[in-house]
Amino acid sequence: MDAHEVVLSVQDLARHFPVRGAGLSREKPVVRALDGVSFDLRKGETLGVVGESGCGKSTLARTIVGLERPTSGRVLFRGTDVHRTSARQMPALRRQVQIVLQDPYASLNPRRTLRDALMQPFEIHRDLLPRAKRMARVQELVELVGLNPDHLDRYPFQFSGGQRQRIGIARALSVEPEVIVCDEPVSALDVSIQAQVVNLLQRLQAELGLAYVFIAHDLSVVRHISDRIAVMYLGRVAEIGSGHDVYASPAHPYTEALLSAVPVPDPARRGMAGRRLLAGDPPSPVDPPSGCRFRTRCWLATEACAAVEPLLGGVHPSTRAPHHVACHHPLTAPELVTSTKDF
Amino acid sequence: MSEPIVTVRGLSVDFHTRDGVVKAVQDLDLDLHPSRTLALLGESGSGKSVTAQAIMGLLDSPPARITAGSVRFRGVDLLQASAAERREANGGGISMVFQDSLSALNPVYTVGGQIAELLRVRRGMSRRAAWDRAVELIDHVRIPAPARRAKDYPHQFSGGMRQRIMIALAIALEPSVLIADEPTTALDVTVQAQIMELLLDLQRENGMGLMLITHDLGVVAEVADDIAVMYAGRVVEKGGVHELFADPAHPYTRGLLRSVPRVDRADSTLWAIPGSPPNLLDLGEGCAFRERCDTAVGVCAVERPALARPVADAGSRLAACHRSEEVVHGRA
Numbered sequence: 001m002d003a004h005e006v007v008l009s010v011q012d013l014a015r016h017f018p019v020r021g022a023g024l025s026r027e028k029p030v031v032r033a034l035d036g037v038s039f040d041l042r043k044g045e046t047l048g049v050v051g052e053s054g055c056g057k058s059t060l061a062r063t064i065v066g067l068e069r070p071t072s073g074r075v076l077f078r079g080t081d082v083h084r085t086s087a088r089q090m091p092a093l094r095r096q097v098q099i100v101l102q103d104p105y106a107s108l109n110p111r112r113t114l115r116d117a118l119m120q121p122f123e124i125h126r127d128l129l130p131r132a133k134r135m136a137r138v139q140e141l142v143e144l145v146g147l148n149p150d151h152l153d154r155y156p157f158q159f160s161g162g163q164r165q166r167i168g169i170a171r172a173l174s175v176e177p178e179v180i181v182c183d184e185p186v187s188a189l190d191v192s193i194q195a196q197v198v199n200l201l202q203r204l205q206a207e208l209g210l211a212y213v214f215i216a217h218d219l220s221v222v223r224h225i226s227d228r229i230a231v232m233y234l235g236r237v238a239e240i241g242s243g244h245d246v247y248a249s250p251a252h253p254y255t256e257a258l259l260s261a262v263p264v265p266d267p268a269r270r271g272m273a274g275r276r277l278l279a280g281d282p283p284s285p286v287d288p289p290s291g292c293r294f295r296t297r298c299w300l301a302t303e304a305c306a307a308v309e310p311l312l313g314g315v316h317p318s319t320r321a322p323h324h325v326a327c328h329h330p331l332t333a334p335e336l337v338t339s340t341k342d343f
Numbered sequence: 344m345s346e347p348i349v350t351v352r353g354l355s356v357d358f359h360t361r362d363g364v365v366k367a368v369q370d371l372d373l374d375l376h377p378s379r380t381l382a383l384l385g386e387s388g389s390g391k392s393v394t395a396q397a398i399m400g401l402l403d404s405p406p407a408r409i410t411a412g413s414v415r416f417r418g419v420d421l422l423q424a425s426a427a428e429r430r431e432a433n434g435g436g437i438s439m440v441f442q443d444s445l446s447a448l449n450p451v452y453t454v455g456g457q458i459a460e461l462l463r464v465r466r467g468m469s470r471r472a473a474w475d476r477a478v479e480l481i482d483h484v485r486i487p488a489p490a491r492r493a494k495d496y497p498h499q500f501s502g503g504m505r506q507r508i509m510i511a512l513a514i515a516l517e518p519s520v521l522i523a524d525e526p527t528t529a530l531d532v533t534v535q536a537q538i539m540e541l542l543l544d545l546q547r548e549n550g551m552g553l554m555l556i557t558h559d560l561g562v563v564a565e566v567a568d569d570i571a572v573m574y575a576g577r578v579v580e581k582g583g584v585h586e587l588f589a590d591p592a593h594p595y596t597r598g599l600l601r602s603v604p605r606v607d608r609a610d611s612t613l614w615a616i617p618g619s620p621p622n623l624l625d626l627g628e629g630c631a632f633r634e635r636c637d638t639a640v641g642v643c644a645v646e647r648p649a650l651a652r653p654v655a656d657a658g659s660r661l662a663a664c665h666r667s668e669e670v671v672h673g674r675a
Contacts, residue, residue, distance in 0.1 A: 052531040053502075160619045190386035191558055192635075195602035195615035202612070217531060220561075224604035224613065247606065261536040262606045263561030267584045269607075270565055277540065278533045280487075281501045 006078075007211050008041040008064070008097065008179050013073035014235075015056075015063050019286060032285045033059040035235035036073070038312075041179065044205065046212040048226030048243065050219055050258070052282055055232040057215045061183040064213065065099045077179070095125055098177040102184035104168035108156040115152040117167060118142070121174040128175060141170045146200060162193035169200065173208070181213045186221060198225055219262050223247050231255045234285055234293040237312060241323030249332040251325040254294045292328065300329045347374035348552050349398065349437065349520055354412035356393050359405055365623045367393045369576045371412070372650075375520060378546065380553040382563040382584075384599075385573035388620055391556045394573075395522050397422075399439050400429050416520070434465060438518035442525040444505040448497040454508045455481065455493025461515050480511040484541060503534035507541065514545060521546075524556045539566055560603050564588060572596050575621050575631035578650060582660025592653045592662035592671040594636045630664070638666050638675040 014037075016030040034056040041047050049057050062068045064075050066082055075082040077096055085093050101107050108117055118138045122129055129137055142149050145166040156164060165185060172180050182201065186194040198221060204210060216222050222229060223243055230240040231252060239252040250256045257278045278297050283289055291309050295301035305328055312324035351373040358365040368390040375381050383391040396402045398414050400421060414421040416436055419428055441447045449457055458477035462468045468476065474493070482489035484507040497505055506526060513521060523542060527535035543566060546553050557563060563570060563584065570587050572580040572595065580593040591597040601614035618635040630636070633643040642665050652660070653667040662671070669675035 052533060162619060190620075191560065191599055192386060192602055192616040193619065195604075195613040196617070198604070198613055199615050219532065220604040220606040223606055258533060259606060261532040263532075263536075263539075263559070263565040264607050265560040265564045265588070265600065265603050265605060267564045267567075267588050275536065277536055279537075281503060281534070 005043050006040045007043050008213075009074075009076040009079075010037060010039050010041075010060075010064065011074045011076065013037045013060070013063060013075060014071045015059050015068050016071045029286050032235050032288060034063060034070075035285075035288070037230075037232070037235070037237055038073075039230060039237070039240060041211050041213060043178070043211055044209045045228065046205065046214050046226045048222035048229040049213060049215045049232060050217065050222050050229065051232035052258075053217065054234075054282055054285060056235040056285075057217075057232055058183055060232070061099060061181045061213065061215050064181050065097050066094060067099075091125055095128070095175040096177050097179045097181065098172035098175065099181045099183060100165075100168050100172050100185045102187050104164040105156060105161075108164065108167065110156055113153050113155055114142070114147070114159075114167060117156075118170060118174060121171060125175055137174070141174055144173065144204070145170045146196075160193075161189050162196060165189060165197050166200065169197075169204070173204065177210070179211045179213070181215070183215045184217065185214075187216060187218065194221065201225065219259060231258065234282055234288050236293060236326065237324070238294065238327070239323075239325045240312065241325075245323050251323065251330040251332050252294075252327045253298050253300050253329070253331060256331055257297075292326070294327075302328070304328050345376050345378075347376050348416065349373070349375040349554075350413075350415040351394075351398065352413050352415070354394065354397060354414065355410045356390075356397055356402065357408045357410050359408065360624075363624045366576050366626060367407075367623065368397065371578055373571060373578075375552040375554055376569075377519065377552050378550045379568045380543075380546065380555055380566055381569045381571065382567035383554060383556045383571050383573060384558065384560070384563055386558055386620060388575075388623065389573040390576040391573050392524055395439065395524050395554070395556055398522065399433060399437065401439075434461070434518065435516040436518055437520040437522065438513040438516065440506070440509050440513045440521065440523040440526045442528050444502070444509045445497060447509060448505065450497055453494050453496055454500070458493075458508075458512055458515055461512065465516055476515075477511075480515055481508070483514075484508070484511045501534075503530050503537060506530065506534075506538055510538075510541065510545070517549065518551065520552045520554065522554045522556070525558070526555075527562065528557070528559070535562070542566075560599060572599075575626060576623060577631070577663065579632065579664070580660070580662045581650065582658060582662075586658045586660050590671050590673075592660060592667040593632075593664045594638050594666075594670055594675075595632050596662075597670060598635075598637075638670060640666065 013034060015034040016032050019029045019031060037060060051057055063070050070083060077093055080093060082093055118141055119134060122134045139149055147163060147166050186197050189197060214225055226243045229243050229246045231238045233254050239246060239255045250259060257276045260276045283296055289296050291307050292305040295305040310326045310328045312326045351371060354368055354371040356368040358367050371394060385391045397409055409422060416432055421432055455474060455477045458480055459473035462473040462476055478489050478493050481493050486492050486504055486507055527538050567584045570584055571578045574595050580596045591600060598616040602616060604613055616635050621631050629644040629646060630648055633639040648663045648665045650661045650663040653662055653671045664670060666675050
């Protein structure tokens with residue numbers, strides 16, 4: 001099987017939300033939560049998505065799996081548009097792209113046991129497995145994610161946070177997807193439990209050939225698990241490239257600032273990394289700045305940044321790996337090609 | 344080192360629940376010094392927030408009951424103090440910043456009004472003077488356009504800005520001790536860095552003792568002077584930040600340090616502490632960490648290790664582990 005085959009292709013994806021109670025004016029204001037994001041996800045790969053709250057990470061996750069309809073753009077699973085497929089094909093397609101959420105407690109019915117929760121996917125996707133084989137599959141899933149098969153009759157409240165996240169993962173796996181979108185899967189967990197769940201996700205990926213879109217605000221966890229990383233800012237991708245390139249030599253000023261804000265758990269290195277503190281908060285996605293969206297907080301911004309929006313494009317100067325940065329003044333790569341588009 | 348401003352000795356807190364008695368904090372000793380930052384590090388349920396609430400006198404009783412111990416501040420045991428002494432200590436002596444700033448602020452009053460009210464009631468300031476001081480404080484926590492922002496309501500601020508308002512409220516009465524309970528947990532890393540910087544600047548200005556409650560090892564490494572690691576209601580290791588990060592003497596501390604991925608390097612697999620924290624309703628005999636411990640031996644199941652200096656360790660650190668000497672020297 002070709003390791004480079006693209007399983008999921010996100011093309012210029014946008015999702016705008018109308019602003020509630022915005023009056024009667026002709027031009028209705030919208031929140032540009034997701035505003036033109038593109039990337040390819042290859043088989044067995046992990047793409048990490050990072051950014052501050054409000055950058056559109058979760059809207060991206062929800063739109064990929066079909067919980068939100070895109071305002072424009074497309075999500076293709078192996079060439080088929082996830083949002084424009086026929087009603088007959090829809091269940092089969094949905095099965096291929098699953099989601100794991102931050103708070104599994106909120107997504108589990110408190111009145112249904114672990115057994116019920118894991119049987120439910122097979123009741124929805126009836127043709128997946130004959131009834132007689134379902135129970136055996138549930139047993140298998142429980143063991144696969146490291147839960148105790150003796151606990152099948154327990155209710156959600158009887159499980160710890162880490163165990164509930166394992167249930168969420170087992171549910172996503174039950175329909176044998178190729179892609180799992182993980183939206184902050186370990187953020188609600190304690191440090192000692194986080195490592196268990198991250199290791200589980202990595203083991204499952206190796207065993208089952210899964211591709212992950214891994215969304216988190218914890219940059220250390222994202223670096224650990226990702227092959228490639230996309231940095232989002234105000235609904236757009238600011239920079240995307242291999243995990244090593246993005247972290248070791250960020251090209252976008254925003255990436256540099258974001259990374260330098262991450263505390264390093266080593267007191268011997270205190271004060272050694274030159275920290276660049278970003279002032280203030282991101283601007284409102286209702287009315288993003290003209291040109292480059294980051295220019296209002298950027299220390300390198302020039303007049304060009306207000307006039308012309310920088311677009312993604314280019315390769316990393318030393319590794320020559322595809323490394324895209326949407327910036328007029330990239331940090332590490334003066335020879336990095338950035339294309340521009342006039343408005 | 345200077346004399347401690349807050350001395351906690353033998354603090355034990357129980358919670359009486361329908362299922363039984365939860366031993367939330369047991370036999371806890373802490374010293375907080377002026378101009379120093381003590382990090383109380385632990386996972387959820389380890390007792391760190393209960394400790395802070397006990398010091399502040401904020402525990403609801405029932406279900407909570409302080410069964411033993413003392414909290415000495417300026418020569419007074421706050422646990423035995425009269426209501427008037429307690430009121431005097433809170434805010435002006437010891438103050439607190441909470442994690443959830445939206446629920447800690449009153450949604451129907453302006454933020455300036457809330458700070459001014461505190462100054463009028465506690466300092467007897469006039470309406471006008473209190474408002475002016477509130478604007479100054481809002482400026483002091485580096486909120487742009489303070490005179491205008493003072494008239495805004497809590498929901499009009501972002502999470503980071505609201506946390507700054509919380510800090511302005513906490514320092515309004517010029518406390519000598521500030522307890523910050525997960526002050527940046529709900530915030531983005533960029534905003535977290537701003538808030539920690541602000542807290543440290545305030546500490547440098549007025550020599551506050553800062554007690555930082557957190558589960559984030561990165562934050563601890565960057566700002567703490569001293570650390571107390573809590574597990575299942577007890578301090579299991581205590582010491583200076585450098586020695587504790589370099590050579591942990593408790594297997595739990597060591598496991599925590601190994602299990603965090605780091606932004607400055609790539610590892611292939613993470614170390615994971617197996618299992619989950621014990622049930623505080625039924626801790627039983629022995630060391631509470633033994634079932635998740637990779638160095639546990641027979642004695643760990645029968646005898647609870649006391650907090651003691653690891654033999655042959657030159658530092659000031661204490662650990663509650665039967666094998667701490669081997670752990671600290673990397674032999675276990």
